Amino acid sequence: MTIRLYVPKDACAIACGADEVAAAIEAAALKRRVPVEIVRTGSRGMLWLEPLVEVGTAEGRIGYGPVSADDVEALVEAGLFEGGAHELRIGRPEDHPFMARQTRLTFARCGIVDPASYSDYCAMGGYKGLERALALGPVEIIEEVRKSGLRGRGGAGFPTAIKWKTVADAKADRKYIVCNADEGDSGTFADRMIMEGDPFQLIEGMTIAGIAVGATKGFVYTRSEYPHAIWAMQKAIDIARAHGMLGVNIAGSQYSFDMEVRMGAGAYVCGEETALLDSLEGGRGTVRAKPPLPAHKGLFQKPTVINNVLSLVAVPHILADGAQKYADFGMGRSRGTMPIQIAGNVKHGGLFETAFGIPLGELINDIGGGTASGRPVKAAQVGGPLGAYVPPWQFDLPFDYEAFAAKDALIGHGGIVVFDETADMAKMARFAMEFCAAESCGKCTPCRIGSTRGMELMDRIMRRERLDANIAVLTDLCHTMKLGSLCALGGFTPYPVMSALTHFPEDFGVTPRKLEAAE
Amino acid sequence: MPHYEPWSEARAREVINELVHLEGPLMPMLHAIQETFGYVPEPVVPMLAETLNQSRAEIHGVVTFYHDFRHEPAGRHVLKLCRAEACQAAGGDALADHAEQRLGCKLGETTADGRVTVEPIYCLGLCATAPSAMLDGRIVARLTERRLDNLIAEAQS
Numbered sequence: 001m002t003i004r005l006y007v008p009k010d011a012c013a014i015a016c017g018a019d020e021v022a023a024a025i026e027a028a029a030l031k032r033r034v035p036v037e038i039v040r041t042g043s044r045g046m047l048w049l050e051p052l053v054e055v056g057t058a059e060g061r062i063g064y065g066p067v068s069a070d071d072v073e074a075l076v077e078a079g080l081f082e083g084g085a086h087e088l089r090i091g092r093p094e095d096h097p098f099m100a101r102q103t104r105l106t107f108a109r110c111g112i113v114d115p116a117s118y119s120d121y122c123a124m125g126g127y128k129g130l131e132r133a134l135a136l137g138p139v140e141i142i143e144e145v146r147k148s149g150l151r152g153r154g155g156a157g158f159p160t161a162i163k164w165k166t167v168a169d170a171k172a173d174r175k176y177i178v179c180n181a182d183e184g185d186s187g188t189f190a191d192r193m194i195m196e197g198d199p200f201q202l203i204e205g206m207t208i209a210g211i212a213v214g215a216t217k218g219f220v221y222t223r224s225e226y227p228h229a230i231w232a233m234q235k236a237i238d239i240a241r242a243h244g245m246l247g248v249n250i251a252g253s254q255y256s257f258d259m260e261v262r263m264g265a266g267a268y269v270c271g272e273e274t275a276l277l278d279s280l281e282g283g284r285g286t287v288r289a290k291p292p293l294p295a296h297k298g299l300f301q302k303p304t305v306i307n308n309v310l311s312l313v314a315v316p317h318i319l320a321d322g323a324q325k326y327a328d329f330g331m332g333r334s335r336g337t338m339p340i341q342i343a344g345n346v347k348h349g350g351l352f353e354t355a356f357g358i359p360l361g362e363l364i365n366d367i368g369g370g371t372a373s374g375r376p377v378k379a380a381q382v383g384g385p386l387g388a389y390v391p392p393w394q395f396d397l398p399f400d401y402e403a404f405a406a407k408d409a410l411i412g413h414g415g416i417v418v419f420d421e422t423a424d425m426a427k428m429a430r431f432a433m434e435f436c437a438a439e440s441c442g443k444c445t446p447c448r449i450g451s452t453r454g455m456e457l458m459d460r461i462m463r464r465e466r467l468d469a470n471i472a473v474l475t476d477l478c479h480t481m482k483l484g485s486l487c488a489l490g491g492f493t494p495y496p497v498m499s500a501l502t503h504f505p506e507d508f509g510v511t512p513r514k515l516e517a518a519e
Numbered sequence: 520m521p522h523y524e525p526w527s528e529a530r531a532r533e534v535i536n537e538l539v540h541l542e543g544p545l546m547p548m549l550h551a552i553q554e555t556f557g558y559v560p561e562p563v564v565p566m567l568a569e570t571l572n573q574s575r576a577e578i579h580g581v582v583t584f585y586h587d588f589r590h591e592p593a594g595r596h597v598l599k600l601c602r603a604e605a606c607q608a609a610g611g612d613a614l615a616d617h618a619e620q621r622l623g624c625k626l627g628e629t630t631a632d633g634r635v636t637v638e639p640i641y642c643l644g645l646c647a648t649a650p651s652a653m654l655d656g657r658i659v660a661r662l663t664e665r666r667l668d669n670l671i672a673e674a675q676s
Contacts, residue, residue, distance in 0.1 A: 015660035047647035186603030265585035282545030344608035349647025
């Protein structure tokens with residue numbers, strides 16, 4: 001009987017040697033004349049265990065990780081093909097505490113299915129959402145999304161249904177669905193994992209959006225830094241088209257929808273939705289002033305839904321299982337689940353999907369296992385380069401849009417980057433300004449000039465020159481950038497800077513008491 | 520090691536013409552040109568301007584806006600080191616210093632012998648297994664000084 005093995009082809013697994021491991025398993029099986037089939041899946045999200053090899057047994061799939069190519073011979077000797085004992089054996093991946101504690105909706109299939117298999121996707125509930133969407137029709141689809149309480153997962157948390165309704169109500173000869181997959185935040189990789197591990201889900205979500213608002217064309221705009229995701233997404237689009245799930249009269253219905261993958265070119269600001277639209281059109285990725293909203297005048301001046309990957313992939317679940325079931329997860333106005341990404345200097349980094357409301361400290365210390373270096377945690381940056389540095393004494397903060405906003409922080413795209421005590425927070429504040437200066441689109445002055453002045457100020461502060469005066473100017477500059485910038489790049493760069501200064505004044509050479517006096 | 524074609528106006532025309540049917544074709548065209556020649560040669564700018572009925576200044580503005588587009592060929596190998604926060608938290612600063620020292624050039628520069636271009640990159644999305652690097656499109660995570668030395672040796676060979 002052919003033994004079925006599963007080796008991820010997620011970029012993270014490949015970067016940790018998964019291709020070499022797959023080749024070594026094949027060679028070891030050939031040597032022993034054991035017939036094996038190696039299925040290349042996405043990643044389960046337990047990234048510290050990558051490459052995580054699984055073998056199909058009578059008790060289900062048994063995992064081993066992290067496996068290196070050098071381990072393979074010993075593993076096979078120990079009975080890898082039968083799920084035998086070995087120090088790398090973790091048992092059934094779904095029983096692992098990291099997995100068992102999650103609520104997986106968006107990531108239910110990721111790491112289990114072959115991302116290029118249409119039948120795998122359908123066998124695990126795929127296209128059930130589209131089926132119901134086709135039965136409901138546009139008005140009811142939007143009503144379901146509204147009832148689910150789904151908010152944009154890109155960072156702003158804007159209610160998805162309102163965007164959709166605006167586009168649906170707009171009159172135009174052509175409308176677009178644009179998926180923002182320009183996942184540039186450090187510490188985030190959920191979009192990448194979905195595109196590599198379960199790309200049909202994004203196709204299904206975009207198709208439903210298209211039906212809901214009357215759009216016939218979709219674009220996935222993603223990053224040149226994500227070649228594996230582009231490849232996987234492209235392949236899935238071709239397969240979906242071959243199955244009649246994209247193109248004219250999808251699934252035999254009256255609706256038509258097709259899509260393309262487009263690649264950015266290393267500009268972080270293109271993750272901002274209007275800059276992304278300009279880039280898609282073939283221009284510099286500069287931010288547009290709003291209004292007009294993209295929902296009225298978006299891509300090529302046509303009404304456009306622009307949603308994050310994670311928002312769009314939540315849609316098939318909402319439709320398939322009903323809005324109420326989705327809305328039952330979460331807290332306050334943050335409904336449903338959030339795929340949280342735990343990264344940086346952390347022991348158990350990975351993708352943890354859970355209902356909103358989980359305390360930050362539980363994610364970092366309990367689930368993440370604290371720092372990889374073993375030193376105490378100094379801070380965690382939540383929400384990417386524009387997110388605040390949260391100190392351990394605020395780790396009781398629940399993962400919720402409003403709770404974070406109340407503490408001058410943001411959850412953004414759900415990335416958490418953990419830093420240990422060796423981190424110099426003044427240096428991190430300087431980096432925030434430097435990054436903003438490098439990535440500013442240049443359209444508005446507070447961001448374009450402010451970031452460079454901020455960098456210079458940080459240099460002076462780090463040299464301890466006229467400390468009080470320079471910190472006062474820095475604080476004032478941050479205030480101007482926050483209120484005067486056109487988009488979140490200039491507007492949120494003050495978050496990491498000011499949170500670093502507020503919580504770790506000693507790294508800036510001032511005592512906490514002195515800082516209060518300066519304010 | 521990537522193989523690029525020598526500059527040829529006819530070839531550039533061919534690459535451009537293959538993509539004119541797209542909606543918003545400029546970015547795909549620039550990527551295709553760079554994939555063909557290894558950089559975006561200056562003579563392409565007026566060709567694109569004419570094809571898309573835009574001014575040269577507009578095309579130039581787009582080419583220079585994006586970090587990815589090269590204005591001259593890179594070294595034979597390109598080593599990109601992730602310099603974003605997650606990799607910094609996991610020791611990326613020391614690795615970047617080490618690479619600069621070993622190669623004798625700064626991030627963003629090419630070694631004197633033209634073999635290696637070393638560049639910063641802001642996030643490969645491998646943040647849970649940081650620090651990360653990319654050598655000619657091949658991604659490597661859990662980078663250590665020893666692994667970096669191996670990559671550098673490979674690039675220099």
